[in-house]
Amino acid sequence: MALVVLGIAVVNFFLLHLAPGDAAQVLAGEAGSATPEYMAALRRQFGLDQPLPLQFLQYLGNLLTFNLGFSFRHGLPVLELIGQRLPATLLLMTASIGFAVLAGSALGVVAARNAGRLADTLISTLALLFYATPVFWIGLVLVVVFSVGLDWLPVGGMTSVEAGYGGWDHVKDVARHLVLPAATLGLFYLAIYTRLMRAAMLEVTTQDFVRTAVAKGLKPRRIALRHVLRNALLPVVTMLGVQVGSILGGAVLVETIFAWPGLGRLAFEALFQRDLNLLLGILLCSSAVVVVVNLAVDLLYTVLDPRIDFAR
């Protein structure tokens, strides 16, 4: 696992150095006084004047001591910057994935149990719609309707500016701010889980053990929830592991729309500012999150499916 993360770090390092331009250029460009001496001084200060292999070795050495380097742009250690932003992103991710999986699975179950009837048609159409609509557009429409039009929810940010809330009020305030970004990010995935769950339910329904359950005279509800759903969850969980990576990508967009102070936006800014240390740190951190989630999913398998054993 540690090897996977290290491999990702190495690939990232060389990929990012393939891009033209560096932090010195961006800073100098913004300062408006780009004398060669000034830029050389900046590069020396940042260690960018060293040959690439040397920079790489230094980077690796730092990694091994959990030192992610220094963001010259923000004037702060990378680890500290990430530490500030990671909780917000994790909150957004958990909320939107939780929403997508729970609501999506529920809709999928309803659709499958009413396959071919009106409820199924409605849900399937809706899922297709969410699946096909661009995330940023959904976000903007939600803002227009719920914030601007109905004035139910805040437009953006994570806390109210007037803030000063403590304790429970703070939690409620953050929750109110969370609704729109989480819904925006989650709707696309909700569509995926709805479709996946519907298909999985219908497939499991044709299995022999479901016919056995019917022949035993079990109540339809018990058959659907206990026999079909339990088995249909497996592909959903698989998908969950795969999608955590892509939902981090989606977070960039949503965090930008809703001014959510998370990692995605930080990465986006770092990319444009050629703040490579920060960008590398963020990428490393998100790959670690993905790896951990995938491990958790593998562990979840053994709970859901008794046939999967640690020993094998």
Added chain:
Amino acid sequence: MTQSPQPVLEVEDLSIRFQERGRSLLAVRNLSFQVARGETLAIVGESGCGKSITALALLGLVPPPGRAEGKAIRLEGRNLLGLGPEALRDVRGRRIAMVFQEPMTTLNPVLTIGEQIVETIRDHETVSRREARDRALTLLERVHIPDPVRRFGEHPHRLSGGMRQRVVIAMALACNPVVLVADEPTTALDVTIQAQILDLIDELKQGGMGVVLITHDLGVVAGHAERVLVMYAGRKVEERAAADLFATPLHPYTRGLIAARPRRRVDGGGRPRLVEIPGTVPSLAAMPPGCAFAPRCASATEDCTAAEPPLTVLKNTSLEDGQVACLRVGDFLAPSHSLPHARLA
């Protein structure tokens, strides 16, 4: 038929129709039979003759677009045809239960064996969790599962095929049904295990349960069924007491089936060549005119393709209440039976 005092299951004029894209096919036609308490009726035939779908129909499980129609499927006097879904659910698993062919797939892989037996009991009777558990353990003992307490908490993949089939049988017996339908219960198992399972079913029916045993294996029938019903292309072609059927098979199809069984080596020689019935079962969509078996039958005459032979009861013969659907049945009866006329209705 008057052999049984009080049949527990009576099927009267059952047909199973599949209707799709304007075409209507009959998988089973005008089938009638009865099963008494403590009796095993074997339904025998090649693949595709309609025996499995008949088994499913007995529990109201014919998958759409199929539909069971006809006069009645009477279980303890109550007609199951036309019962609503909830009433049917209540009967299933409680009064009539089923054992399926493939024990590897008929159990839910993610639930423990105990859970799968307990849920059957608790969906039909109001009993406490603890009581249901005790009953499930007793059931596992009844089907001779060693160490039932340990097996109770295990998942199906830990058990062998024979053990799983015992569990399926235990599940079927959970609410003491009066009829057990077993659809090829031993086909997927080793020969030694087959015998154990059949002996188990024999043992269980001593309590007065009627058994419908669906099989293509006449060897199974010989030791374990009182009556045999032979089906061909969705129709009953012969029904006899098991001993009579093996002694004097009448319908050419039955005789073919009996001849086609693998036989023991004769002394000093090799195994006799395996006889087969030429041809295959006709497709439902392309039934030949007249007797469905005529194209494969060595004894067929022109009359056989003219009209479908009616099912005749062999009254006033030493064969008592057997039934055969063959025009030439009179020719096949040995002279000692002195049947005055072939058709005796």
